[in-house]
Amino acid sequence: MSMRKRLLSVAILSALAVLMLAAQAPAETMKPKVDNFILFVDHSGSMGMTNDALKGVKIKLAKELATKMNAEIPELGYQSGVSTFAPFATQLAPTKYTKPAVAGALSKIDTDYEIYGRNTPMGMGLMDLDAVLAKMSGKTALIMFTDGDSNYGTDPVAEAKALYAKYPDRLCIHVVSYADNARGKMVVDEIRAISRCSVVGDPAALGDNAALKKYVRDVFYDVVDDTPRSMAPVKKECETITLGNMNFGFDKFAITPEMEPALEQALAVLKDSSCKQFVIEGHTDSVGTVPYNQKLSERRAASVVRWLQAKGFDASRLVPKGMGKLAPKFDNKTDEGRALNRRVEIRSN
Amino acid sequence: MHRTAFLLTFLLLLAPASPVLAVEPFLTLPEAASPSARPELPALNAGHLQATAPMHMDSVLAREHERFAQFATAQVQRMNATMLGGRNSMQVHKVGRLYRATYKAIDEDTLVCQVRRSDSNPNYFVGSVLYKEFVLESVGQTAEACRRGTFEPVSEKSSRIIYSSKHGGGWN
Numbered sequence: 359m360s361m362r363k364r365l366l367s368v369a370i371l372s373a374l375a376v377l378m379l380a381a382q383a384p385a386e387t388m389k390p391k392v393d394n395f396i397l398f399v400d401h402s403g404s405m406g407m408t409n410d411a412l413k414g415v416k417i418k419l420a421k422e423l424a425t426k427m428n429a430e431i432p433e434l435g436y437q438s439g440v441s442t443f444a445p446f447a448t449q450l451a452p453t454k455y456t457k458p459a460v461a462g463a464l465s466k467i468d469t470d471y472e473i474y475g476r477n478t479p480m481g482m483g484l485m486d487l488d489a490v491l492a493k494m495s496g497k498t499a500l501i502m503f504t505d506g507d508s509n510y511g512t513d514p515v516a517e518a519k520a521l522y523a524k525y526p527d528r529l530c531i532h533v534v535s536y537a538d539n540a541r542g543k544m545v546v547d548e549i550r551a552i553s554r555c556s557v558v559g560d561p562a563a564l565g566d567n568a569a570l571k572k573y574v575r576d577v578f579y580d581v582v583d584d585t586p587r588s589m590a591p592v593k594k595e596c597e598t599i600t601l602g603n604m605n606f607g608f609d610k611f612a613i614t615p616e617m618e619p620a621l622e623q624a625l626a627v628l629k630d631s632s633c634k635q636f637v638i639e640g641h642t643d644s645v646g647t648v649p650y651n652q653k654l655s656e657r658r659a660a661s662v663v664r665w666l667q668a669k670g671f672d673a674s675r676l677v678p679k680g681m682g683k684l685a686p687k688f689d690n691k692t693d694e695g696r697a698l699n700r701r702v703e704i705r706s707n
Numbered sequence: 708m709h710r711t712a713f714l715l716t717f718l719l720l721l722a723p724a725s726p727v728l729a730v731e732p733f734l735t736l737p738e739a740a741s742p743s744a745r746p747e748l749p750a751l752n753a754g755h756l757q758a759t760a761p762m763h764m765d766s767v768l769a770r771e772h773e774r775f776a777q778f779a780t781a782q783v784q785r786m787n788a789t790m791l792g793g794r795n796s797m798q799v800h801k802v803g804r805l806y807r808a809t810y811k812a813i814d815e816d817t818l819v820c821q822v823r824r825s826d827s828n829p830n831y832f833v834g835s836v837l838y839k840e841f842v843l844e845s846v847g848q849t850a851e852a853c854r855r856g857t858f859e860p861v862s863e864k865s866s867r868i869i870y871s872s873k874h875g876g877g878w879n
């Protein structure tokens with residue numbers, strides 16, 4: 359066989375192999391998670407300042423990231439809008455999403471402006487956005503690019519909560535945070551904590567293209583593929599609460615005054631929860647016998663239940679359970695693991 | 708000099724109420740370069756811990772939030788390192804003709820921290836760290852291939868851990 363024929367045979371076989379592999383590759387279908395999204399950019403004086411860690415002027419970095427994000431968002435029929443706050447302005451009124459339309463709106467955001475006297479009425483910005491949200495039907499993702507440094511006007515966390523209350527199960531606020539002081543970081547976290555739907559966006563991490571693609575996927579769409587996985591993705595709705603430093607004394611199970619602040623917070627979370635029933639589990643480390651740890655953990659779980667009931671929580675929704683040392687979550691061979699295993703967990707039943 | 712100091716203080720107190728005076732750089736909290744650079748907290752009485760400003764303007768709470776966030780990040784790293792079934796103890800199983808590798812992990816990049824003053828005891832702060840715990844899976848033709856492969860989340864669980872801290876005691 360001549361060299362030419364040999365090379366041709368190799369080329370044909372290689373092409374066939376590639377086609378076979380391609381045919382076996384899992385097909386992926388993108389399914390939108392939301393019907394609408396709004397890119398909401400903080401245009402305040404503090405955003406016109408440099409973030410030392412990110413080595414850039416915050417508004418410029420936010421604009422760049424929003425533009426890159428837009429390039430990754432698939433055109434799955436969303437309605438989209440672009441707005442700024444501090445002061446509030448609509449760059450793109452809600453319309454059918456196309457990359458060029460959003461890119462054009464983002465390009466109009468001024469990044470060279472006088473910062474002196476330019477406050478951050480973040481709460482008022484959220485209030486003003488309500489007029490835009492009200493025109494949208496279905497589910498909306500609100501992606502905020504902000505440093506959280508609200509220094510004027512109404513409480514932004516309260517305003518965010520008000521939006522969630524007005525659009526229950528229809529709104530999710532995601533914050534891409536440029537916060538570079540303690541107050542801004544706290545405000546950002548408080549907004550993120552309002553709903554567990556919120557996807558955390560860190561601009562430093564999102565500089566990596568794979569991370570940005572993942573973020574876009576987490577916010578905007580689901581992927582359904584044919585890869586034979588052991589189970590379909592499962593999301594549990596009710597969160598597990600762990601009381602992290604419930605420091606019961608050795609062989610003790612009574613609730614002490616030092617434990618009450620954490621229990622109060624747990625009570626607040628339980629009262630807000632839509633879950634019907636909760637199991638209060640006591641866990642121990644591996645030191646001691648099985649029967650001893652079983653008994654101790656039952657008494658500790660029962661103490662927590664009694665405390666919650668005494669504070670008015672419906673007793674029929676609480677079930678105490680001692681797990682002893684039989685359900686460790688961490689490695690009992692280390693001091694750290696044993697300390698982490700000594701815990702009280704509240705999980706939905 | 709005392710008069711000047713008094714006038715400056717008076718103007719600063721007026722600043723939040725007046726848009727003209729509320730210049731952002733003036734109100735930015737001073738930040739220590741690192742935790743080790745922060746001065747030790749003096750022992751304050753309960754009155755100093757009472758909120759005198761709305762939460763988004765509460766600098767004491769903001770400072771405590773930052774401390775708690777640092778503690779929470781380190782704590783979650785410890786949890787991931789010692790978790791049974793974690794990345795250090797990845798499970799690999801053969802199912803049919805394929806291999807599956809799985810491990811549990813808390814996503815350290817997506818922690819959300821909240822700090823509150825205790826309602827019943829003003830000497831205490833309460834911190835909550837909200838996180839997501841995933842089971843991640845990789846599928847491959849060989850055990851090694853799936854260990855090195857791309858891991859995708861196959862389950863997600865929302866969790867929170869609640870800690871309390873006596874003022875001045877730090878988080879642990």
